[in-house]
Amino acid sequence: MKDMDPADIVGEAVEHVLTYTGGNTRRVYVTPIETPYPHGKLIVSRTDTRGIMTQCNPSFVDMSGYGEAELIGQPHCLLRHPDMPAAAFRDLWETVQAGRQWHGYVKNLRKDGGHYWVYATVVPNVRDGKIVGFTSVRREPSREKVAAAEAQYQEMRGS
Amino acid sequence: MTINFTVSPSFPNERISDWYIFNTWLQRALSVPIHLELYNSFGAQRAAIAEGKVDLIYANPFDASLLVREKGFRAIARPEGPPDEMVVITGTDSPAREIRDLQPGTRLACSDDPCVNTVGRILLEPANLDDSNTVEHRRETYIQVARELLRGEADIGFLPVEAFEGFSPLVRRDLRALVTSELHVIRHVFLVGPALAERTDELTALLLSMHESDKGRGILEALGARRLLPVQHEDVEFMIDIISTLDQ
Numbered sequence A: 001m002k003d004m005d006p007a008d009i010v011g012e013a014v015e016h017v018l019t020y021t022g023g024n025t026r027r028v029y030v031t032p033i034e035t036p037y038p039h040g041k042l043i044v045s046r047t048d049t050r051g052i053m054t055q056c057n058p059s060f061v062d063m064s065g066y067g068e069a070e071l072i073g074q075p076h077c078l079l080r081h082p083d084m085p086a087a088a089f090r091d092l093w094e095t096v097q098a099g100r101q102w103h104g105y106v107k108n109l110r111k112d113g114g115h116y117w118v119y120a121t122v123v124p125n126v127r128d129g130k131i132v133g134f135t136s137v138r139r140e141p142s143r144e145k146v147a148a149a150e151a152q153y154q155e156m157r158g159s
Numbered sequence B: 001m002t003i004n005f006t007v008s009p010s011f012p013n014e015r016i017s018d019w020y021i022f023n024t025w026l027q028r029a030l031s032v033p034i035h036l037e038l039y040n041s042f043g044a045q046r047a048a049i050a051e052g053k054v055d056l057i058y059a060n061p062f063d064a065s066l067l068v069r070e071k072g073f074r075a076i077a078r079p080e081g082p083p084d085e086m087v088v089i090t091g092t093d094s095p096a097r098e099i100r101d102l103q104p105g106t107r108l109a110c111s112d113d114p115c116v117n118t119v120g121r122i123l124l125e126p127a128n129l130d131d132s133n134t135v136e137h138r139r140e141t142y143i144q145v146a147r148e149l150l151r152g153e154a155d156i157g158f159l160p161v162e163a164f165e166g167f168s169p170l171v172r173r174d175l176r177a178l179v180t181s182e183l184h185v186i187r188h189v190f191l192v193g194p195a196l197a198e199r200t201d202e203l204t205a206l207l208l209s210m211h212e213s214d215k216g217r218g219i220l221e222a223l224g225a226r227r228l229l230p231v232q233h234e235d236v237e238f239m240i241d242i243i244s245t246l247d248q
């Protein structure tokens, strides 16, 4: 994955280098700007079995700040925010690969360095008894639940 | 053999006779007796499904999940037009301007439509409202849901958008939408059961060409659709995957 482009960033940003599970790294720029969740909508995306995005709905595209063509074919960790602990995603992958649903509060990184919070559910797409991919459906969380998740993730990161 | 046909109870009462006309048309076109049973609640319809009394159904999206995943039904057609959405309504003079203004203890009026109610519950989550801190008033019909609000007996109500928009101006004048869902993914579909497997292709072809005759077009228009469109089985599987995330 390419590093983030400073030219895309809106606002005062802090630089981080993310190390993904596979060992790859990416330079990202993070601002404190939150984009509010669009009321009444679901943010939906679909991946293949490795977590490469194959489909996303218009709300997903809007909220990510990327164009659809920049998303399809990319790994889902394109949206990973440095405030998210790696353990949350380990748990996500273990759960869905075992054929179960995963739920959690997720802070996602936008192309412009801002973020948005969601309550996400990830389900395996089971066809003829086999997992052929995964779907994530996100909905609007309450402020209280986001605050609790924020505190928990901070503790998990040990900072 | 007689085909047992049923329609999701979520349609407006005025359409009962239109569904009987649809049934008569289908029966003639297929040259088989078809028995249309219109259940007056989702519970009664689900019981009939469990007893194997349904071969063909115009199904609510939530029932489609059960029928496709557990009963081996296949989706064959859907009406052209926007997907199913719902609305959380309140009285015009309610102090709440948005969902987050709602407080614990909120009294909510709803019907027994599982789809509308599940989506409605999701739309209340941003206010931290759930079963434990709301009071639910179940009503038989959508107009009774509206009346609860008009009489001040409930603070909010859950309705399909179609039902809300179908109310008379007199009723709507005193109601207001707090939020309208824009899920874009949930739809009613025609499903056929395993007992009809041999006639599925014939039935599908009939429904998909229904709008080509004046008679067929007239029947569809009375039911609120210009024509029926094909559905790919994978699209329905995907809809079911999405629905499965909503009641969690």
Ligand SMILES: Cc1cc2nc3c(=O)[nH]c(=O)nc-3n(C[C@H](O)[C@H](O)[C@H](O)COP(=O)(O)O)c2cc1C
Pocket (backbone or CB within 6 Å): A019, A020, A021, A022, A045, A046, A047, A051, A075, A076, A077, A078, A079, A080, A081, A084, A086, A089, A092, A093, A096, A106, A108, A122, A134, A135, A136
């Ligand atoms: C269907 C699906 C949706 C996902 N959605 C997100 C997401 O919105 N944001 C995110 O950071 N990770 C998401 N993930 C997890 C990523 O694949 C990845 O595990 C995570 O970003 C952490 O990166 P890493 O596992 O490479 O360390 C999703 C995974 C799946 C299967």
